[in-house]
Amino acid sequence: MNSEHRIKFKNLPRKPHYYGCPKCRNCCFTDKEAGYEPLCPTYHYYKTITRSGAGMNKIAANLFEGNIVLTPAIAETVYSCTQCFGCDTRCPMSCRPTRTNLNLRRDLIEANLGPPTILQRRIESIKKHGNPLGRPAKERFQFLPNGCGDQQTADFLIYCGADVAWQDSETALAAARNLERMGIRYAFFAQEDDCGYQLYQMGVEKEAEKRANRQYKLLKKSGKKIVFLDPGLYHYFSRVRKFDLPMVFVAELYAEHISKGEYVLDNVDKVTWHDPCALGRGCDIYEEPRAVLAAVKGVETVEMARNRADAWCCGAGADAPALQPEFASWTAAQRIEEARQTGAQWIVTSCPRCRTHLAAGAETGQLVVDLSVFIDQASRGGQSHAD
Amino acid sequence: MEITQAVEALTQLLGSEKVFTDAAEQALFAGGSATTGMLHLPGVVVRPDTVEQVQGILEIANEHKLPTTVVSSGTLDYTTHPYEGGMIIDLSWMNKIIKIDEKSDYAVIEPGVTIGQLNKAIRDKGYWAPFGSYPSGICVLPNYCERGHTAMRTGGAYDDVLALEVVTPTGIRFRTGSAAFEDYDEWHTSWGPFPDIRGLFMGAGGSFGVFTKGAVRIYPMQEERRMVLAGFDSIEQSTKYCQMLGRAGLVEQNVIWHWAMYTMFEQMYGKTSLAHMSLVALKPWEKPQHCYYNMVTAQMAGYAEDMEAHEKICARLAKECGGTYITREQAEQDYPGAWEHWKLIGIDRWPCEKFGTGFVQFGAFAFVYAAPESIAALEKESMQDLYEAGLRFGMTYYSQTVDRGRTQSIRFTPFISPLDKEKSETALATIDKFYKKAMDKYGAVAMLVTHPEQRELLPETGGYYEVWKLIKKALDPNNIMNPHTLY
Numbered sequence: 001m002n003s004e005h006r007i008k009f010k011n012l013p014r015k016p017h018y019y020g021c022p023k024c025r026n027c028c029f030t031d032k033e034a035g036y037e038p039l040c041p042t043y044h045y046y047k048t049i050t051r052s053g054a055g056m057n058k059i060a061a062n063l064f065e066g067n068i069v070l071t072p073a074i075a076e077t078v079y080s081c082t083q084c085f086g087c088d089t090r091c092p093m094s095c096r097p098t099r100t101n102l103n104l105r106r107d108l109i110e111a112n113l114g115p116p117t118i119l120q121r122r123i124e125s126i127k128k129h130g131n132p133l134g135r136p137a138k139e140r141f142q143f144l145p146n147g148c149g150d151q152q153t154a155d156f157l158i159y160c161g162a163d164v165a166w167q168d169s170e171t172a173l174a175a176a177r178n179l180e181r182m183g184i185r186y187a188f189f190a191q192e193d194d195c196g197y198q199l200y201q202m203g204v205e206k207e208a209e210k211r212a213n214r215q216y217k218l219l220k221k222s223g224k225k226i227v228f229l230d231p232g233l234y235h236y237f238s239r240v241r242k243f244d245l246p247m248v249f250v251a252e253l254y255a256e257h258i259s260k261g262e263y264v265l266d267n268v269d270k271v272t273w274h275d276p277c278a279l280g281r282g283c284d285i286y287e288e289p290r291a292v293l294a295a296v297k298g299v300e301t302v303e304m305a306r307n308r309a310d311a312w313c314c315g316a317g318a319d320a321p322a323l324q325p326e327f328a329s330w331t332a333a334q335r336i337e338e339a340r341q342t343g344a345q346w347i348v349t350s351c352p353r354c355r356t357h358l359a360a361g362a363e364t365g366q367l368v369v370d371l372s373v374f375i376d377q378a379s380r381g382g383q384s385h386a387d
Numbered sequence: 388m389e390i391t392q393a394v395e396a397l398t399q400l401l402g403s404e405k406v407f408t409d410a411a412e413q414a415l416f417a418g419g420s421a422t423t424g425m426l427h428l429p430g431v432v433v434r435p436d437t438v439e440q441v442q443g444i445l446e447i448a449n450e451h452k453l454p455t456t457v458v459s460s461g462t463l464d465y466t467t468h469p470y471e472g473g474m475i476i477d478l479s480w481m482n483k484i485i486k487i488d489e490k491s492d493y494a495v496i497e498p499g500v501t502i503g504q505l506n507k508a509i510r511d512k513g514y515w516a517p518f519g520s521y522p523s524g525i526c527v528l529p530n531y532c533e534r535g536h537t538a539m540r541t542g543g544a545y546d547d548v549l550a551l552e553v554v555t556p557t558g559i560r561f562r563t564g565s566a567a568f569e570d571y572d573e574w575h576t577s578w579g580p581f582p583d584i585r586g587l588f589m590g591a592g593g594s595f596g597v598f599t600k601g602a603v604r605i606y607p608m609q610e611e612r613r614m615v616l617a618g619f620d621s622i623e624q625s626t627k628y629c630q631m632l633g634r635a636g637l638v639e640q641n642v643i644w645h646w647a648m649y650t651m652f653e654q655m656y657g658k659t660s661l662a663h664m665s666l667v668a669l670k671p672w673e674k675p676q677h678c679y680y681n682m683v684t685a686q687m688a689g690y691a692e693d694m695e696a697h698e699k700i701c702a703r704l705a706k707e708c709g710g711t712y713i714t715r716e717q718a719e720q721d722y723p724g725a726w727e728h729w730k731l732i733g734i735d736r737w738p739c740e741k742f743g744t745g746f747v748q749f750g751a752f753a754f755v756y757a758a759p760e761s762i763a764a765l766e767k768e769s770m771q772d773l774y775e776a777g778l779r780f781g782m783t784y785y786s787q788t789v790d791r792g793r794t795q796s797i798r799f800t801p802f803i804s805p806l807d808k809e810k811s812e813t814a815l816a817t818i819d820k821f822y823k824k825a826m827d828k829y830g831a832v833a834m835l836v837t838h839p840e841q842r843e844l845l846p847e848t849g850g851y852y853e854v855w856k857l858i859k860k861a862l863d864p865n866n867i868m869n870p871h872t873l874y
């Protein structure tokens with residue numbers, strides 16, 4: 001024991017729970033309602049408690065005691081976490097391993113051991129283009145044929161995020177149509193730029209904070225209410241940065257207004273809701289999207305065995321598909337199989353990363369649909385917008 | 388010790404995917420399974436998934452004289468602390484439920500099976516198992532074997548282990564009890580056909596061998612389950628009450644809760660933070676006005692008519708012992724957090740999901756078994772010692788009469804921050820003092836056989852120690868399993 005040689009970490013605070021964690025593995029499993037099923041994807045894929053909330057605690061405690069030093073092996077373990085918050089909700093000792101994971105990432109960067117090379121390319125892209133996808137900034141709203149809309153007269157500004165704008169623009173278009181039908185005056189936030197969310201997840205905190213503040217100032221100045229289409233960004237703005245802005249997630253807005261219209265679908269019998277980690281465990285929003293689904297006539301909503309706080313992560317969190325493609329595919333396959341067992345033809349969710357990642361692994365006959373697209377179709381009685 | 392060659396041999400035996408030498412894995416086991424401070428880093432962690440692999444691992448450990456510690460999860464035993472540069476055998480990958488025998492009410496499981504896993508499997512079949520207040524991620528068999536459990540009416544947690552499959556340090560595999568003849572897959576009793584050597588592997592933390600399978604009792608979920616509450620002004624009264632319940636065979640289990648302990652549940656379950664304030668402000672032998680000094684929970688199950696009668700008898704006995712019977716409605720109203728906890732475990736029979744919530748527990752606790760007539764004096768003296776040591780959050784306990792009142796456990800738990808090194812050292816010293824006093828003055832025995840204070844006393848047992856050494860030497864000639872812990 002080298003307690004007298006304790007390392008001074010810049011970002012990792014010395015917390016009693018690193019030591020107090022008894023490795024009970026509650027962080028790895030769901031609770032009794034969901035039958036103590038797997039919860040932590042990395043624990044169940046790699047089959048070692050090192051890759052769990054308890055592992056994060058013990059790595060932190062040993063770093064502080066000087067028993068171990070930061071190494072590439074530690075970095076690999078730390079960067080394998082999908083930051084799904086499962087451990088945070090299940091820990092009986094109220095540890096917050098996800099926060100520990102984030103802080104460890106920050107210190108790994110200080111020690112030049114992170115982030116992994118593949119993420120460094122994304123960082124460069126964010127710095128150069130304002131998005132992690134290597135796409136020119138000016139193309140962000142290219143999917144909007146008539147531009148972002150009139151921000152002056154709008155009640156709500158839609159905050160898309162890069163993943164929706166470039167990889168799931170159908171969701172953004174559907175959301176716009178839904179808001180219009182619901183009588184909500186909206187416009188897309190034309191000054192949208194990278195807000196630092198992914199940098200924050202990687203542990204590149206200073207740059208993330210700078211970018212977040214820049215976006216915050218512009219949004220604040222607009223004086224408008226903000227509606228988020230990406231739950232990761234909503235979690236980031238509301239729970240992480242705790243910005244003083246009137247904010248809402250799009251599912252909440254739908255839940256509030258859904259009764260005002262007639263929504264029917266006749267091209268699907270059963271759907272199941274996949275709780276995105278950032279929306280459910282991250283923001284405690286479980287019931288609103290379910291209320292929206294329930295309001296659509298002709299469709300039965302069936303629950304997967306692991307739902308709400310017990311929901312299994314899809315495997316797309318914290319850049320897992322880029323860092324650990326096999327793990328990410330395995331994690332998605334577990335969820336897809338769980339959805340199949342419900343008999344649902346559609347998996348409905350409300351996160352661009354969950355949707356695209358699950359869709360990539362979906363079985364024949366299974367569709368993975370964003371809630372906005374689902375509502376858009378329901379408003380047209382099952383006809384897709386393109387029909 | 389030749390770690391490099393040993394790692395090579397282990398990798399050859401198991402494949403690289405089951406042999407771990409990286410810092411993250413080392414960190415995981417550095418503090419053992421306990422919540423106490425950091426101790427030593429193992430040199431290698433292996434995760435076998437078959438008994439043959441365990442045999443092979445032990446052969447390699449012997450060849451290279453590698454100090455070996457066996458873990459799965461959850462116990463707070465000192466024997467689960469690794470040796471610097473030694474080997475950890477992590478049994479968590481041996482996690483199969485081999486069978487659930489509904490004719491004889493037992494389950495055969497591997498050591499990595501968790502409480503949640505077994506609970507789910509047996510609950511669907513109308514069974515439960517006494518998991519105490521442990522959370523669902525903890526492994527069943529190792530905790531049963533390390534006495535980490537509830538005191539059933541017959542005589543404690545050990546009795547719930549029926550038969551074991553064990554690999555000795557030199558690699559001999561055998562089964563105990565009715566499972567000894569491997570042609571017959573019967574695990575229903577720990578007795579016969581020859582002397583019961585199961586005890587050698589119970590409470591020994593893997594010092595005499597590695598158990599690779601075991602049968603544990605499971606209990607039919609009775610049609611009515613009750614948790615009967617009674618309040619008392621002293622531990623003398625509550626002990627007497629528990630003994631009377633035990634002698635009459637009325638309960639499955641009873642627990643005496645010190646006021647500071649059961650009021651903590653209010654905070655654990657988010658009902659109030661009053662407990663903390665009271666703890667700091669009061670001496671432990673005093674109590675807040677609104678509380679009973681002790682609350683006794685009597686857990687029982689059976690046919691509805693029987694339970695109705697049992698509860699009435701409990702109320703009568705509580706009164707005879709100077710206590711107050713507390714109705715379920717009163718408990719729900721006055722102690723909502725504590726009631727939620729007791730109902731969850733005693734009536735609904737689920738594992739506890741609030742283990743330690745709100746507290747960061749310093750893991751070295753003081754837990755002894757003593758004759759019931761000694762408990763009151765031991766309680767008072769210990770309270771005084773803890774108070775004088777300044778361990779404000781250590782001055783609370785729970786106590787159980789076991790084996791129908793023949794013996795009684797008492798456990799003090801210091802709830803202090805592990806970051807407070809000074810207080811941690813004070814706590815350790817106070818706990819050592821507690822053990823010494825409990826053993827010397829009151830003839831108590833420590834629950835954790837390998838507590839350092841208990842270990843030092845081992846030679847004082849004379850012939851017992853001599854026999855112990857002989858057995859250890861015969862089974863483990865190279866002294867690779869927990870060397871110098873038990874011998």
